[in-house]
Amino acid sequence: MRKHIPGIILTAAVFVVTACGRGNYNAVDGSAGPLVIYPDYKEVTIPANIAPPNFHYAMKGARNAETTFTSGERTVKIRGTEVEWPLRKWKSFIAGTEGQTIVVNAKVNVGGQTVTDTWNVYVSKDPIDGYLTYRLIEPSYQMYNEISIEERCIEDFSKTTICDYRHTDNSCMNCHTHTQGRGDISFYYIRGEHGGTVLNRDGQLRKLTLNADVMLSGTVYGELHPGGRFGVFSTNVIIPGLHTMAVNRMEVYDSASDLSVADFDNNLMINLPHVAETGRLETFPCFSADGNSVFYCVADTTGIGRDVSLLKYSLLRADFDASNGHISEVADTVWNGAANNASACHPKASPDGKWLMFTVSDYGTFPLYHTECTLCLMDLQNGEVRMLDEIKGDKSDTYHSWSSNSRWFVFASKRGDGQYGKPYFCHIDETGSVSKPFVLPQKSAQFYGYNLKSFNIPDLGDSSTGLNLKNASAMFNAPSEPFSIQ
Numbered sequence: 001m002r003k004h005i006p007g008i009i010l011t012a013a014v015f016v017v018t019a020c021g022r023g024n025y026n027a028v029d030g031s032a033g034p035l036v037i038y039p040d041y042k043e044v045t046i047p048a049n050i051a052p053p054n055f056h057y058a059m060k061g062a063r064n065a066e067t068t069f070t071s072g073e074r075t076v077k078i079r080g081t082e083v084e085w086p087l088r089k090w091k092s093f094i095a096g097t098e099g100q101t102i103v104v105n106a107k108v109n110v111g112g113q114t115v116t117d118t119w120n121v122y123v124s125k126d127p128i129d130g131y132l133t134y135r136l137i138e139p140s141y142q143m144y145n146e147i148s149i150e151e152r153c154i155e156d157f158s159k160t161t162i163c164d165y166r167h168t169d170n171s172c173m174n175c176h177t178h179t180q181g182r183g184d185i186s187f188y189y190i191r192g193e194h195g196g197t198v199l200n201r202d203g204q205l206r207k208l209t210l211n212a213d214v215m216l217s218g219t220v221y222g223e224l225h226p227g228g229r230f231g232v233f234s235t236n237v238i239i240p241g242l243h244t245m246a247v248n249r250m251e252v253y254d255s256a257s258d259l260s261v262a263d264f265d266n267n268l269m270i271n272l273p274h275v276a277e278t279g280r281l282e283t284f285p286c287f288s289a290d291g292n293s294v295f296y297c298v299a300d301t302t303g304i305g306r307d308v309s310l311l312k313y314s315l316l317r318a319d320f321d322a323s324n325g326h327i328s329e330v331a332d333t334v335w336n337g338a339a340n341n342a343s344a345c346h347p348k349a350s351p352d353g354k355w356l357m358f359t360v361s362d363y364g365t366f367p368l369y370h371t372e373c374t375l376c377l378m379d380l381q382n383g384e385v386r387m388l389d390e391i392k393g394d395k396s397d398t399y400h401s402w403s404s405n406s407r408w409f410v411f412a413s414k415r416g417d418g419q420y421g422k423p424y425f426c427h428i429d430e431t432g433s434v435s436k437p438f439v440l441p442q443k444s445a446q447f448y449g450y451n452l453k454s455f456n457i458p459d460l461g462d463s464s465t466g467l468n469l470k471n472a473s474a475m476f477n478a479p480s481e482p483f484s485i486q
Helices: 087-094 469-477
Strands: 044-047 055-057 062-071 074-079 101-110 113-124 131-137 148-153 159-164 173-179 182-190 196-201 204-209 219-224 230-243 250-263 268-271 280-287 293-300 314-321 326-335 343-349 355-361 374-379 385-387 397-402 408-413 422-427 454-461
Touching: 062 087, 074 087, 131 173, 148 173, 159 182, 159 469, 173 219, 173 454, 182 219, 182 454, 196 469, 204 469, 219 250, 230 280, 230 293, 250 326, 280 343, 293 343, 314 343, 343 397, 355 397, 374 397, 408 454, 422 454
Parallel strands: 044 113, 219 280, 250 280, 397 454
Antiparallel strands: 062 074, 062 101, 101 113, 131 148, 131 454, 148 159, 173 182, 182 196, 196 204, 219 230, 230 250, 250 268, 280 293, 293 314, 314 326, 343 355, 355 374, 374 385, 397 408, 408 422
């Protein structure tokens, strides 16, 4: 019998969200000040190895622009309302500026009047991992056709397609995830008839069937152990639904979920009956930096009935035994959802072991359309938690990952237009101070005005995975290795 959820209609219908024309952005996603630029690169901190942060002047009637960049004795002047750097000139200009400030002076004719503005760009001493993977997908409710997983070198504008719909019979694919920013250990899923988990360890690819009859489903969310032998995953029975009213247009929630561990060396799925307790939903597991713990989200379903808005997920930590893949029967609550009247999802530990970042929303585990959704930072040394309100956008901020040096993180945000998720980067220092977010630079200053796909699940890597369409096609057609249950 279909359950009724107040304010939500369960549906299989497909709704397509489209946008067209120049300027697919909102003023709240552009800069403030006398001159509005988009993307907003005013007063941001950038790594010295980033591609040039190209932008355009977004005021109606802007013309005859002149933008001057100064760092020490170096000066570069760019004319035109679209400020686009030649890559070699940018690399030459920014070389050696680590720890310094770039001063930008702008002069633009707006409506017949000359308007000037000045802002700073701070260059960090900390480099960022050079590669970013993400899924390109239309921002619709349930469509997954014509999607791809891309790997972008963020030091320039080069891009490699890891997997796409043309080479997988238009199958759904998702979740390309590195281990602690490492390009040599990663995985992604291909769904459907030829589906499987494509595991990449040191360039060796395997296609795996990570499920068994006793599991709720195949694996859904997860992460690989830094040692490479194990992966920890959730298995989820997922229900989609659409709100009949309110701003949170869509919900995706679990009717059942458990955790399981995959032993890649022995083709075993390790069942965890002590974790899969009746009346609880476990999901979004991740490893600690040293691999000795597992963090995961848990919601108590007792008394909730059919009201999804009562689902408040807490964060738990349990010991992990890397000799046999077992998760301890004893787990500590490190953040209590009910006590905070909120819900946690997407925990990710920084590779240096100091921080745990996670997402907090009012309820549930799918905050993609929750405007209140905020990133939170936990100090793993003392357990202190703070919401990163200083970087909060006007829409949801989700799906974050860490750079391998733990000095940068990237997250997906729908800020501005509310439809298209884009990857934003922030610097974080040793005290937890976080810089203003900036969006992934593109070669065209107008790119985000014309782009009609979301950047989903951005994930940083310190080197290229070496994956491409040739091995994606081979993996799609290859048999999938079976896993037995322990």
